[in-house]
Amino acid sequence: MGAGDFESRWLAPDVNAVWARFLNVTHRLEHQIDRRLQDHHGITHTQYEILVRLADSDDRAMRMSDLADSIVTAKSAVTYQVNRLSEMGLAERYKCDRDNRGIWVKLTAAGIERLEQAAPCILSLVRELFLDAINCDQAAELDKLLEIWSSNLDRSATERPAETA
Amino acid sequence: MGAGDFESRWLAPDVNAVWARFLNVTHRLEHQIDRRLQDHHGITHTQYEILVRLADSDDRAMRMSDLADSIVTAKSAVTYQVNRLSEMGLAERYKCDRDNRGIWVKLTAAGIERLEQAAPCILSLVRELFLDAINCDQAAELDKLLEIWSSNLDRSATERPAETA
């Protein structure tokens, strides 16, 4: 049995190539953005994402766990990164008055400034690498796909734990 | 100046939402696949990717650096992961006769077996979450986009270092 036979047993070639390419492209996109951010603006992609979410929020502040959901990482990673941002003076913690467990993370003036420097640079990179390739129709189509994928992921995430019960 | 004003200065809302959703979806996809692999098959997504590339190669073997290019990571990460796979008995190293610097990594029988167990499970998950959402036309369209993105990344990666020279 040759290598070809082996692989053809479980690999539907065409459609799977799309998936492989998808993985490759997403990884390389993240790498280039990350490198650009670190070289030119001294922050990680995750840190940048946190700054963006904060800037987009009312009062430029968010709860820790909302932040964790928003960027897609473990809560402990958010704790870690907020500590870094806090050391850099880009964000700060507030006690939450409504909920004594809660912590608000808020963008500082320096955080806003840093984001205002980084954002145009990154957005132009994203445009150059990603967005310029798609016209309006394609964008709409892609957005539709993303919505389906997203709800697939939601369903799968809620179904799976229940399945074990 | 409200939060809205701030963000509208640098954020074109519609098209950027696509990018944000794209990031979110790709992260969640990777997480679910990773979790499935670790829970059911005892390997990481990176390790799985390595096994797949090896299985797809002639002689089920690859050079270290080709492996590093293929999955998108630093060379040192490949060294690390191949060590893990080797400890698990799923892959092994060979000296390369043509090039005395080179190392070949080859799938073992156990590696093939493990992959044969994992692959159907993962492929069905990928189908369920990702591929089933797209019909033939969309797949073709997506593939076209991926190709453009990919060549954008190539160009950007080769231009950038030259720009500093």
Place this chain on the structure above:
DNA sequence: GTAGGATCGTTCGAAATTGAACCAGCCGAA
């Protein structure tokens, strides 16, 4: 009220990734 269960955020140890430094072997040009 008050117990039981869920939620919030942190801490901790283990694993993974990165980039820089490094050694060895290859190769092309003088």
Place this chain on the structure above:
DNA sequence: TTCGGCTGGTTCAATTTCGAACGATCCTAC
């Protein structure tokens, strides 16, 4: 031939991530 640069792989310290365990708080049902 040999010298310089390039490539292939590893090592190392530093950073980041994850999941499990934890204490504290909230909330709902009794």
